[in-house]
Amino acid sequence: MLQITHLTMTHEKDLTDLVSDLSLVVNKGDKIALIGEEGNGKSSLLKWMMNPTFVNSYIQFNGQIRRDFGQYSYIPQQLPQELERLSLNDYFFGPSDVAFDYAALYRYAKELQFDSDRFADAQLLSTLSGGEKLKIQFIKELAKETDILFLDEPSNDLDxxxxxxxxxxxxxxxxxxxxxxxxxxxxxxxATKIIHLERIKKRLVARTTVQSLDYATYAQERKDQFDRQLQQARNERLEHQKKLARHHRIHQSVEYTVRTTHDATAGRLIAKKMKAVLAQEKRYEKEAAAMTEIPTQEDHIRLYFSEIETLPAHKPIIELVDYSLQVGQTILVPSVDFRFLAQEKIGIIGANGAGKSSLLRQIYRMLKKQASYSIGYIPQNYPDLLNPTASPLDFLTHSPDKTEEERVLTHLASLQFSREEARHPISSLSGGQQAKLLLLKMVLETSPVLLLDEPTRNFSPTSQPQVRQLFQDFKGAILAVSHDRTFLKEVCDRVYQLNQNGLTEIRKDDL
Known part of the structure; x- marks a missing residue:
């Protein structure tokens, strides 16, 4: 259906390679996942596969592609503005250049619990919730008579x-x-095949990996390969250091003999030996250059909550009794009863529009007013806390003290930020980089209570195990809104579902 040969994609703005020498064959029925950090070109590659003209304005590319498909379906990360202005009736029944299976249209509406009577509504798409916008796109795009689907972050806003x-x-x-x-x-x-886009060596070098594996096998093999290469590189360097130490002792001994020998014949022999010693040094230099490279991974996260002063285990952080969850004049949940203690880790799930983020945000505001300790917070909408014109250094430092600045720069370097990126406006950073800033902020402030709204949403899947481990090791309290089932099962002690009846505890095995 699709064949790509030796594709390199370069961003015109800074001439940075996003894709390097990608060759790929897509067969009928393949389920191919594009993974990688935010800003690595996944969406651009997806669009290029559909039609190169979609990215011509900002991407240069070299390579060949053969497309053996005609019509396709596409669901982008966000509903395009030109569709936001349409009514439901115009969206479903307006002109289309692709044939529809109308039986499928109504079948998908039923399966997705979207009232098909609304197809003819005059309601504008812009007024729908994020989950509803995705549902109507699934209903329409999947009912099209096409052979290939392109989906960009289809799970982001789904319950x-x-x-x-x-x-x-x-x-x-x-x-x-x-x-x-x-x-x-x-x-x-x-997924049955993985395309992994990385930018390593301070995000200067693109590395593109293709594996015909399911994701679990790919992730494990990648980790095993990294560990093997790291161990081999360390062993080679350790052995090399031992050789150099022995050679240094020989070199010193020969030098001493040269200085203290006055016999001409013996001097010639010693000089010959010194020549051999120097030749051996050249061989050691070549050996060092040929050693196994220490592997690097763009998504490696080295952060630890090392200085948290935990609150007493049974200290209530917040208690809600018959609390009315309200946004503006709209009551989302008439009555919420909830008790959150100082060393609990609690997850909250619920349908789209149930009020999960609103509840977390209101709890954050209450605690900011009444708590005597700092509250760590990651909102769903990062600009709620991040000034787009400030730099990461501005956001993370509280004084012009050079010692503090170097400490912060060291932390940022461990998260793969270059010194230049540390001084760029936050608006130029990817969503994943902004999430790392908020994560680092909480670590530096040693907050004993963390409120997290979809904390893993913008991290690559290969870095998420490290993020989960960070929160697993955290000794304080966590209240998290999440749809990430692995996060909920591995990090949270208990999980509650929010609906019209309030908060109800559910079994993690049911997720």
Whole structure:
């Protein structure tokens, strides 16, 4: 259906390679996942596969592509503005250059619990919730008579029920599906081939990997290969140091003999020996140059909550009794009862629009007013806390003290930020880099209570195990809104579902 040969994609703005020497064959029925950090070119590659003209304005490319498909379906990260202005009726029944299976249209509406009577509504798409916008796109795009689907972060705004439905659809459809995702569980359930876009060595070098493996096998093999290469590189360097130490002792001994020998014949022999010593040094230099490279991974996260002063285990952080969850004049949940203690880790799930983020945001505001300790917070919308014109250094430092600045720069370097990026405006950073800033902020402030809204959403799937481990090791309290099932199972002690009846505890095995 699709064949790519030796593709390199370069961003015109800074002439940075995003894709390096990619060769790929896409067969009918393949389920191919594009993974990698934010800003690495996944969406651009997805669009280029559909039609190079979609990225011509900012991407240069070299390589060949052969497309053996005609019509395709595409669901972008965000609903395009020209569609936002349409009514539901115009969206579903307006002109189309692709044939529809109308039976499928109504079948998908039923499966996704979207009232098909609304197809003819005059309601504008811009007024729909994020989850509803995704659902109507699935209903329409999947009903088109096409052979290939391109999906860009299809799981981002879905509740768990819809997410599981989508997983089953991808598993069972005979169509080819090429998709971008950060959701580990979703990837494990769906992908049969992986394309991994990385930018290593301070994000200066593009590395593109293709493996015909399911995601779980790919992730494990990648980790095993990294560990083997790292161990081999360390062993070679250790052995090299031992050789150099022995050679240094020989060199010193020969030098001493040269200085203290006055016999001409013996001097010639010693000089010959010194020549051999110097030749050996050249061989050691070549050996060092040929040693196994110490492996690097762009997504490696080295952060630790090392200085947290935990609150007493049974100290209540917040208690809500018959709390009315309200946004503006709209009551989302009439009555919420909730008790959150100082060393609990609690997850909250719920349908799209149930009020999860609103509840977390209101709890954050309450605690900011009444708590005597700092509160760590990652909002769903990063600009709520990040000034787009400030730099990462501005955001993380509280004084012009050079010692503090160097400490922060060291932390940023451990998260793969260059010194230049540390001084660039936050608006120029990818979503994943902004998430790392918020994560580092909480570590530096040693907050004993963390409120997290979709904390893993913008991290690549290969870095998420490290993020989960960070929160697993955290000794304080965590209250997290999340649809990430792996995060909920591995980090949270308990999980609650929010609906019209309030918060109800559910079994993690049911996720």
């Amino acid at each position: 768990l029920a819809t997410l599981k439905w989508l997983e089953r659809f991808i598993q069972q459809t005979p169509k080819t599906v090429i998709f971008v995702s950060h959701d580990e569980t979703f990837l494990r359930q769906t």
